[in-house]
Amino acid sequence: MKNKNNVNSLYAVIIAGGSGTRFWPLSREHTPKQLLSIVGKETLIQSTVSRISPVIPAGNTYIVTNQKQMESINFQLHALTDESWDNRFILEPEAKNTAPAVGLAAIYLKNLNPEAIMIVLPSDHIIKDSDKFCRALLVAAQTASEGYMVTIGIKPDKPETGYGYIKCGRKIKDGVYNAIGFKEKPDKEMAAKYLKERDYYWNSGMFVWKAETILRAIKKYMPALYEGLVKIKKTLGSKKEGTAKRSVFSKLQPESIDYGVLEKAENVAIVPADMGWSDVGSWHALEYILPRNSNNNVKHGNIISIDSKNSIFYCGKRVVGVIGLDDMIVVDTADATLICPKNRAQDVRKIVDILKERGAEEYVTHKTVHRPWGSYTVLETGERFKIKKITVKPGAKLSHQLHHHRSEHWVVVAGTARVTNGDKSYDAHPNESTYIPMSTRHRLENVGRITLEIIEVQNGEYLEEDDIIRFEDIYNRKTEKQ
Amino acid sequence: MKNKNNVNSLYAVIIAGGSGTRFWPLSREHTPKQLLSIVGKETLIQSTVSRISPVIPAGNTYIVTNQKQMESINFQLHALTDESWDNRFILEPEAKNTAPAVGLAAIYLKNLNPEAIMIVLPSDHIIKDSDKFCRALLVAAQTASEGYMVTIGIKPDKPETGYGYIKCGRKIKDGVYNAIGFKEKPDKEMAAKYLKERDYYWNSGMFVWKAETILRAIKKYMPALYEGLVKIKKTLGSKKEGTAKRSVFSKLQPESIDYGVLEKAENVAIVPADMGWSDVGSWHALEYILPRNSNNNVKHGNIISIDSKNSIFYCGKRVVGVIGLDDMIVVDTADATLICPKNRAQDVRKIVDILKERGAEEYVTHKTVHRPWGSYTVLETGERFKIKKITVKPGAKLSHQLHHHRSEHWVVVAGTARVTNGDKSYDAHPNESTYIPMSTRHRLENVGRITLEIIEVQNGEYLEEDDIIRFEDIYNRKTEKQ
Numbered sequence: 030m031k032n033k034n035n036v037n038s039l040y041a042v043i044i045a046g047g048s049g050t051r052f053w054p055l056s057r058e059h060t061p062k063q064l065l066s067i068v069g070k071e072t073l074i075q076s077t078v079s080r081i082s083p084v085i086p087a088g089n090t091y092i093v094t095n096q097k098q099m100e101s102i103n104f105q106l107h108a109l110t111d112e113s114w115d116n117r118f119i120l121e122p123e124a125k126n127t128a129p130a131v132g133l134a135a136i137y138l139k140n141l142n143p144e145a146i147m148i149v150l151p152s153d154h155i156i157k158d159s160d161k162f163c164r165a166l167l168v169a170a171q172t173a174s175e176g177y178m179v180t181i182g183i184k185p186d187k188p189e190t191g192y193g194y195i196k197c198g199r200k201i202k203d204g205v206y207n208a209i210g211f212k213e214k215p216d217k218e219m220a221a222k223y224l225k226e227r228d229y230y231w232n233s234g235m236f237v238w239k240a241e242t243i244l245r246a247i248k249k250y251m252p253a254l255y256e257g258l259v260k261i262k263k264t265l266g267s268k269k270e271g272t273a274k275r276s277v278f279s280k281l282q283p284e285s286i287d288y289g290v291l292e293k294a295e296n297v298a299i300v301p302a303d304m305g306w307s308d309v310g311s312w313h314a315l316e317y318i319l320p321r322n323s324n325n326n327v328k329h330g331n332i333i334s335i336d337s338k339n340s341i342f343y344c345g346k347r348v349v350g351v352i353g354l355d356d357m358i359v360v361d362t363a364d365a366t367l368i369c370p371k372n373r374a375q376d377v378r379k380i381v382d383i384l385k386e387r388g389a390e391e392y393v394t395h396k397t398v399h400r401p402w403g404s405y406t407v408l409e410t411g412e413r414f415k416i417k418k419i420t421v422k423p424g425a426k427l428s429h430q431l432h433h434h435r436s437e438h439w440v441v442v443a444g445t446a447r448v449t450n451g452d453k454s455y456d457a458h459p460n461e462s463t464y465i466p467m468s469t470r471h472r473l474e475n476v477g478r479i480t481l482e483i484i485e486v487q488n489g490e491y492l493e494e495d496d497i498i499r500f501e502d503i504y505n506r507k508t509e510k511q
Numbered sequence: 512m513k514n515k516n517n518v519n520s521l522y523a524v525i526i527a528g529g530s531g532t533r534f535w536p537l538s539r540e541h542t543p544k545q546l547l548s549i550v551g552k553e554t555l556i557q558s559t560v561s562r563i564s565p566v567i568p569a570g571n572t573y574i575v576t577n578q579k580q581m582e583s584i585n586f587q588l589h590a591l592t593d594e595s596w597d598n599r600f601i602l603e604p605e606a607k608n609t610a611p612a613v614g615l616a617a618i619y620l621k622n623l624n625p626e627a628i629m630i631v632l633p634s635d636h637i638i639k640d641s642d643k644f645c646r647a648l649l650v651a652a653q654t655a656s657e658g659y660m661v662t663i664g665i666k667p668d669k670p671e672t673g674y675g676y677i678k679c680g681r682k683i684k685d686g687v688y689n690a691i692g693f694k695e696k697p698d699k700e701m702a703a704k705y706l707k708e709r710d711y712y713w714n715s716g717m718f719v720w721k722a723e724t725i726l727r728a729i730k731k732y733m734p735a736l737y738e739g740l741v742k743i744k745k746t747l748g749s750k751k752e753g754t755a756k757r758s759v760f761s762k763l764q765p766e767s768i769d770y771g772v773l774e775k776a777e778n779v780a781i782v783p784a785d786m787g788w789s790d791v792g793s794w795h796a797l798e799y800i801l802p803r804n805s806n807n808n809v810k811h812g813n814i815i816s817i818d819s820k821n822s823i824f825y826c827g828k829r830v831v832g833v834i835g836l837d838d839m840i841v842v843d844t845a846d847a848t849l850i851c852p853k854n855r856a857q858d859v860r861k862i863v864d865i866l867k868e869r870g871a872e873e874y875v876t877h878k879t880v881h882r883p884w885g886s887y888t889v890l891e892t893g894e895r896f897k898i899k900k901i902t903v904k905p906g907a908k909l910s911h912q913l914h915h916h917r918s919e920h921w922v923v924v925a926g927t928a929r930v931t932n933g934d935k936s937y938d939a940h941p942n943e944s945t946y947i948p949m950s951t952r953h954r955l956e957n958v959g960r961i962t963l964e965i966i967e968v969q970n971g972e973y974l975e976e977d978d979i980i981r982f983e984d985i986y987n988r989k990t991e992k993q
Contacts, residue, residue, distance in 0.1 A: 335861050348873045350862035352851035369834035379817050380832035391830045408890040414924035440920045440968040442896035460970035484968045486922040488942035
């Protein structure tokens with residue numbers, strides 16, 4: 030595959046701000062859809078980065094997200110590419126839909142490279158045929174370099190009512206057409222008509238254009254946004270940048286780039302592609318992504334199914350027994366289960382809303398939380414105590430830290446722990462325990478070759494994650510002066 | 512309520528051998544239905560004993576069960592009545608349906624008291640109106656003393672196809688009729704006919720007769736069983752009793768007392784009653800036992816229901832979110848979930864069969880196991896380690912014991928533990944830990960006023976419950992000589 034453009038002008042902008050309520054109980058506030066692995070081992074955002082690597086030069090991929098998600102995305106991409114992503118985040122102070130996100134990325138990139146061509150990609154889609162995808166991107170990038178705003182259109186294979194549609198007009202060149210109409214999500218009848226007419230394509234939310242082109246279009250069709258972007262541009266790289274962004278974003282109306290610009294502009298092109306794409310918009314989408322068995326069921330995890338058909342069963346370690354289900358979705362995680370008919374998958378947000386209102390932990394986080402050094406699983410919580418299983422990867426270490434409100438008992442159950450405990454340092458082996466008193470600086474490290482597993486029993490009046498003062502951290506997390 | 516019989520001749524025989532697969536995942540091999548509390552705090556067998564206490568003299572209630580279930584039943588009844596049940600078990604060497612169980616109880620009781628009147632009761636039914644129940648029993652006992660074999664018939668309030676029916680004949684006296692026909696579980700049409708004809712009653716499986724009467728009937732209608740019972744009778748109380756029972760039972764054909772005797776006998780009476788009875792035969796039965804809300808749902812535990820109706824949701828602490836369900840059953844426990852339409856509730860045994868075949872823990876036991884001294888919950892298991900939370904009631908103590916294959920770290924998180932560790936004895940308080948090396952005699956005791964909670968981290972090559980050698984136990988469990 031050959032990139033005919035000036036390769037160094039090609040940038041990927043991955044939009045990763047979604048809160049992912051539609052994938053509860055697998056997605057949580059702290060692990061939205063893009064951070065989940067649904068197919069295979071890579072998470073959706075990792076797959077997004079992997080997928081474009083043949084066409085985007087290393088170091089030219091940027092992530093638009095918010096402060097809260099940055100750390101987790103950083104860890105995942107660091108783990109994937111084994112290089113630092115610290116300087117490749119474009120942070121939105123608040124979510125205002127895609128137009129402000131795209132505009133912000135455009136001023137960043139134009140500042141870096143006035144010739145920048147942006148490939149705008151959602152972070153949470155699945156594409157089965159990466160080769161076709163990359164080929165479409167290169168055609169789109171070439172077209173973008175000629176001044177077009179290019180959308181990637183997906184050839185429909187069913188009368189889907191969950192996507193927007195784009196109508197193809199006259200051919201611009203091989204594989205590129207004028208886009209002559211953006212259609213909102215249609216009803217069933219209309220979707221069937223679009224499918225039959227064959228010149229409608231799904232709007233994938235993937236766009237390619239020069240930063241300069243999109244900024245010019247924003248100036249014309251969204252002057253208020255443009256005015257804000259100009260203000261931010263003046264502060265780029267200075268101390269005032271954060272304040273400027275916050276001030277501008279707080280006044281913006283949420284707007285999609287499709288509605289705000291593309292539907293109104295003339296120079297919009299479409300590159301149709303048929304590449305096994307899904308936006309994984311709800312649990313329902315899994316049946317187009319994962320294999321189905323002879324009863325037309327998708328089965329994942331410890332599911333026992335008797336006489337069930339046409340259903341999606343996405344489970345983990347727990348046993349789920351189902352009998353006589355048809356057209357249902359069952360999703361099971363360590364601490365929460367979802368059960369609904371396939372045609373109600375969109376309503377999972379109603380359950381998430383109730384959990385959010387209750388301040389329920391099951392809205393915020395999973396029992397197992399992944400960290401750059403490994404993971405922890407909350408096994409039990411009680412009044413004044415919390416039990417965790419902690420795993421530390423070989424060579425990894427937690428920050429040098431202390432807690433003001435809890436002491437910790439550690440029992441090693443696998444591997445060897447290097448323990449820093451106040452002024453002392455020693456190794457603890459399986460079946461050995463150690464005690465970290467309150468307000469004592471300590472550190473846990475795996476200097477061995479196999480995964481370290483310890484059981485931690487916390488005792489104290491306050492046992493939340495924010496009772497931590499870090500003195501040193503190899504993962505660049507915020508520390509206190511020592 | 513007055514018992515007109517010779518009160519001391521009245522005995523209750525509670526049949527408690529069921530394996531309770533139909534209530535999975537709440538019932539497990541180690542906790543069949545009779546050991547569960549489904550309504551209120553008492554378990555079904557505790558309620559069965561409580562319910563008859565107004566009519567049966569203390570000490571006249573016997574339990575027919577097997578060796579495996581005896582310990583758990585003993586603990587539950589000890590906890591209920593605060594007296595020892597050690598000598599009130601009639602053990603079946605293997606399950607052969609109700610006729611051998613009833614016959615065995617009859618020879619035991621006739622041996623104790625030649626005038627014994629037996630009230631035979633299943634251990635796992637729910638009866639809302641205890642007063643009516645007791646009144647029916649007294650009428651039945653009076654009738655039994657006159658030589659009848661008496662069945663308690665339940666007035667049907669729906670055309671139930673899950674029960675057997677008994678037809679009423681001529682009136683013997685007030686509230687007592689001749690039973691002139693036993694009908695197997697009918698089809699829908701037949702059940703509707705029975706309901707309409709008004710002289711059919713549900714066969715509750717509750718019977719009252721003199722031990723002598725039923726033995727005479729067994730002699731007549733089940734001569735092989737009678738012959739076996741005579742052999743056992745000769746060994747009662749001797750060392751040979753166990754061997755005799757095993758030998759006789761191994762050759763018996765499984766048979767119900769209904770089919771083996773009652774359908775054939777002449778002197779069968781029925782005492783009809785309307786007392787809010789249910790045999791709790793499957794999860795479906797819950798909607799007749801528990802209250803239903805305005806959407807006609809039964810809801811128990813942490814369930815979030817959107818647009819659901821006519822369903823049974825029986826959950827625990829975990830969040831279960833359901834959307835748009837109709838006529839469904841959802842049962843959720845710590846480690847397993849069941850989902851099926853109401854009309855498939857009987858098929859839960861198919862799931863249990865698969866789990867049994869797999870040797871899955873979810874067939875055998877729950878994560879939390881109740882013991883006379885308190886309970887333990889398995890929080891996590893891994894290679895060479897297991898984590899438990901142990902709670903010990905005030906005043907309770909575990910046996911003096913040792914393990915050959917594991918050491919144990921204990922961290923106290925609530926209450927005060929009195930620890931015997933080899934030759935030493937000391938108290939451990941919250942946030943204190945102690946270590947029990949392998950093969951060291953040890954004991955855990957709660958000498959305080961509040962529940963003791965400890966976290967136990969076991970390390971070793973073999974971590975099963977049977978690696979225990981007991982030296983002393985206040986609950987009379989099997990011990991080694993010290």
